[in-house]
Amino acid sequence: MRQDASSCSLIRTFSTRGADPHPPEMSRHSKLQKQVLALYRQFLRAGKEKPGFIPRIRDEFKENSRIKKTDVMHIEYLYRRGQRQLEQLRDVNTKQLGSFSKGKEPG
């Protein structure tokens, strides 16, 4: 999940010890961003064996990536909720994710 270019504040850090591993358009991830990325990774690993979870995990994180990075309260709330959902996903009794969808009449 990367910052979109419009909101990145360009703090050019030119390391004197060598080339900066991060290109100038993207500063280093903030601590919260790193936590969210770590959570995403853990989710993907946990959901590998159980059908239906990976697409939903991707959808949720993609949807929530639209939240502004300044809206820390919201992000932290979703992060805490995500941790609880991750625990549930890891539980051996959770088997698969399906969905009930309401759509148009097939025809």
Added chain:
Amino acid sequence: MATVRAASCLLSKRVLSNSKAVPAAAVQGYRNFHFSIYGKKNNAKVADDISTQYPVVDHEFDAVVVGAGGAGLRAAFGLSEAGFNTACVTKLFPTRSHTVAAQGGINAALGNMEEDDWRWHFYDTVKGSDWLGDQDAIHYMTEQAPAAVVELENFGMPFSRTEEGKIYQRAFGGQSLKYGKGGQAHRCCCVADRTGHSLLHTLYGRSLRYDTSYFVEYFALDLLMEDGVCKGVIALCMEDGSIHRFRSQNTVIATGGYGRTYFSCTSAHTSTGDGNAMVTRAGLPCQDMEFVQFHPTGIYGAGCLITEGCRGEGGILINSEGERFMERYAPNAKDLASRDVVSRSMTIEIREGRGVGPDKDHVYLQLHHLPPQQLATRLPGISETAMIFAGVDVTKEPIPVLPTVHYNMGGIPTNYKGQVIDHTNGEDKVVPGLYACGEAACASVHGANRLGANSLLDLVVFGRACALTIAEEHKPGEKLSPLKPSAGEESVANLDKLRFANGSLRTSEIRLNMQKAMQNHAAVFRTGSVLEEGCGKLDDIYQSMEKIKTFDRGIVWNTDLVESLELQNLMLNAVQTINSAEQRKESRGAHAREDFKDRIDEYDYSKPLEGQQKKPFDEHWRKHTMSYVDPKTGKVTLRYRPVIDHSLNEQECAHVPPAIRSY
């Protein structure tokens, strides 16, 4: 159109043989909902614009308990102790369940205050139930009572103690010695006047030792039934709006009562009869719904409960003339007569003009003649309740009280082992996979009227009984029977309909109409014409549910939606209660009819039995009511089931033949 439906019905019949298999295709189902594995859009029939999608997480357990009050917790950790992989699904945090509000105590024939015998307790309970209780279940409960209380004490429950350090037992309504001939019995074990609070916290603490998975703040929507077998529960996670299906071999319902169908009740706002409604929607009956207990001493106005323990400690009820009127209605037991007798006496006093207050519409409970020290040690909770809700200092003034809806004797019919039964072709048939315990169940130990302090006993004994029965009949780790992939679809369709409901009446308005109708038409004293009018009104209110309007369209923490689901559940309970009451043309226990003042049994027990003809089953009323509802129309169908009159072991404990009930 019809052919497409037919084709997709054939598709959906492809039943999974392996419980872990994954359905590859989307299955067309109920009212435009189809189930698919999330993300797999490989079926061309699935429309492109999915307007609403509900993610469904599937869980598999050995046993699922719905409800985490006294009975639910006891069943859950009983099952975990037996090695079953158990889930406990609850809409409230366990210590917030309504069990916490119980005040009085638990009856058990421990014999700490005087010599006691559980058979005397058995006799009192059968008499209290007005001979509508199933004597095998009552035998089971009263025999297990001392062991259950000792088990609780060993779990750490802080009972009040006597000088010698034994568990303090107080007098309670309807309890006697020597089969009613030996005077008042003291067998209600208590923790001051906060027994329910201690019980629930003790059980919760104990349950943390076991590895039960708690799903807190999950609202159970429906049972997953297939071919008459219960295969699990479907629930809504209130925190994130996801649907969860809990598949298991064994489902235990312990969801409590439905006091909130009435305008004035001592129950929490969350007592909405969810379990009864789930069972009704599954096409199964509920039993004895017309028997609603009016507790004599609920605070006038607020409806908060003042425990019967006050009267056990010596409190008395007085009318406007300062008279202890219970001496006239129950010369032996006086204020400690059975609750229905006391409620009726209070109502008669008020009707005859001897009520107190500006409107003369309630009576007083006097405690100030008791030593203040005793009030402080034994009744601290109600002292505070009376101060907060009635502004009364119990050491100086009497408390204004009125009979208030308190307990539902009716509920899901079970046998003495806790298995849910249906009565078909004149026989009891066990519903496989389904169990019930607590106030939600009707075992039936309380019959037509419950004695005080028997409910907490009922919770722990039958909670444990369900766990034991399941452990007997099944093993942990058993393979689950296959389940249709689209199971639970109707529940989600209903949820979706309520979430986007846009009629003309708010949930709160419909609920208030129902509560007022029930309060006015199905009160302490009931008359045929008033009940009939009530049935008509409830039917109109049921139909008005079509016009319900909700405001919150979200899915996360949508309390508007949850309250509307609870209202649907309450409505199913209310129509069964009032229709059963209207049909029962006799007075028995808590169901008192002005137009049919007597109890109609198979013999007239007020006269000697010789020479009497036994009435056929259709002509007497000593039978259980089994009520079914068609959820679409709200129409109630009633059938009847005989009472079980034999105990579990006639040598150990002879059954009690019916007699006239007087205190």
